[in-house]
Amino acid sequence: MGTRISFTRPDGQSAEGYLASAAKANAPGVVVIQEWWGLQDQIKGICDRFALSGYDALAPDLYAGTVIPYHDSKAAGAEMNSLNFLEATDQIVRGAAQFLLKGSPKVAICGFCMGGAVxxxxxxxxxxFSAAISFYGLPPEEAAKVADVKVPMQAHFANEDDFVTPEKADAFEAAMKAAGKPLEAYRYDASHAFMNEQRTVHDRNCSELGWGRVRDFLTKNLG
Known part of the structure; x- marks a missing residue:
């Protein structure tokens, strides 16, 4: 449904990603951020689903073409740890947002796992960005102070998660509340990555519930 495109970063360099466009002009946009596996088919499918829901969706390729197979967590961890998160956010992700804003009135970001932290x-x-959605992903506190969050956020956490544990989710919610930041936070009786239908941890009921909440949140914040 979508296609691979090139776009320009704020520093003038080129980046690439997967773009799925809505069937209408001037649709709101969503920048979709990959898991630590790379820009694989499942993330492209997320973009396609956003497009079918009426959003232009662009997933920037943070690994520049590298895709890790699901069984190789060691390689995925190594690739993620080699990523300069702040530069990727400031250049690749922001470039994707600027690209979508050429035809979209407002743009949100939605990320999964590593992408949730981004x-x-x-x-x-x-x-x-006018809104942000994180699925089971949070950055280290030293890299991101929640008091600096500038847009409404929606966060989705799994109760059976060894990466973003319920304790980390609790701390994030408490910090956002203390800072007076708008947050919708949801918990699911599921495992980490429950939205990924290509993996055994996928939970269809929780996934569809999450999708409905995402659509409602985007309607409220993007129009």
Whole structure:
């Protein structure tokens, strides 16, 4: 449904990503951020689903073409750890937002796992975003102070998660509340990555519930 495109970063360099366009002009936009596996088919499918829901969706390729197979967590971790998160947010992610804003009135960011952490960074560092959604991903506190979040956020956490544990989710919610930041937070009786239908941890009921909440949140914040 979508296609691979090139777009320009704020520093003038080129980046690439997967773009799925809505069937209408001037649709709101969503920048979709990959899991630590790279820009694989499942993330492209997320973009396609956003497009079918009426949004232009662009997933920037943060790994520049590298895709890790699901069984190789070691390689995925190494690729993620080699990523400069702040530069990727300021240049690749912001460039994607600026690209969508050429035809979209408002743009949000939605990320999964590693991408969820980038979504929080985007809510702090990218002025083009009007809303942010994080699925089971949070950046280290030293990299992102929630008091600096500039847009409404929606966060989805799994109760059976060894990466973003319920304790980390609790701390994030408490910090956002203390800072007076708008947050919708949801918990699911599921495992980490429950939105990924290509993996055994996928939970269809929780996934569809999450999708409905995302659509409602985007309607409220993007129009």
């Amino acid at each position: 979504a929080v960074l985007g809510a702090i560092r990218v002025p083009e």
